[in-house]
Amino acid sequence: MIKFLFKLKTIFHISNIFLIFLYIYPGSFLGCFVYNDCNFDPQITRDFFISSNHLYAFIVLSILGILAYKNDSKINIVILYLFFLSIFLELLHFIIPVRSFELIDLFGNLFGVLLVVLIHKILSIYEKFKK
Numbered sequence: 001m002i003k004f005l006f007k008l009k010t011i012f013h014i015s016n017i018f019l020i021f022l023y024i025y026p027g028s029f030l031g032c033f034v035y036n037d038c039n040f041d042p043q044i045t046r047d048f049f050i051s052s053n054h055l056y057a058f059i060v061l062s063i064l065g066i067l068a069y070k071n072d073s074k075i076n077i078v079i080l081y082l083f084f085l086s087i088f089l090e091l092l093h094f095i096i097p098v099r100s101f102e103l104i105d106l107f108g109n110l111f112g113v114l115l116v117v118l119i120h121k122i123l124s125i126y127e128k129f130k131k
Contacts, residue, residue, distance in 0.1 A: 012064040016085075019061055023089040026098040051108035058086055058112025066120050082113045 022029055028041040045052045062082050069078045086109030093099040 008064065008068040012061070012068040015061055015064055019057055020085075020089065022057075024092060024096060026096055047104060047108075049104065049107070050111055051102070051105045054090075054105045054108030055112045058082070058109045059116055062113045062116035066116060070120075079113075079117055082117075083110070086110050086113050 028037075041053075065078045065082055066075065069075045072078075087106065090101060090106040090109055093101040093105075
């Protein structure tokens, strides 16, 4: 179990670095790499009220972070970090060339974190009542 948690924490930290790189890259790194067009930002699904790409990215990162630190005393720090990161990375788009701050992206980031945190909290309460 310890080896699994160590691997999960490592995957969380690597994913974290990769996400930060994608956010601070001027232009679309995935568009450059996959489509050979740095101005093209590939969409996984259509956006509605929030950015779906941002939602999915922060859902995955939040799941990894919460699972990695679930039984650790640092879980609340990880949750605060995820909320802070979701806001800070989008605010960086004010100063990064070729990137722009968008509220739907910020809401996608925040909603992705919030969704996973709420599910985690509900499951934690359920486990306490189950005992």
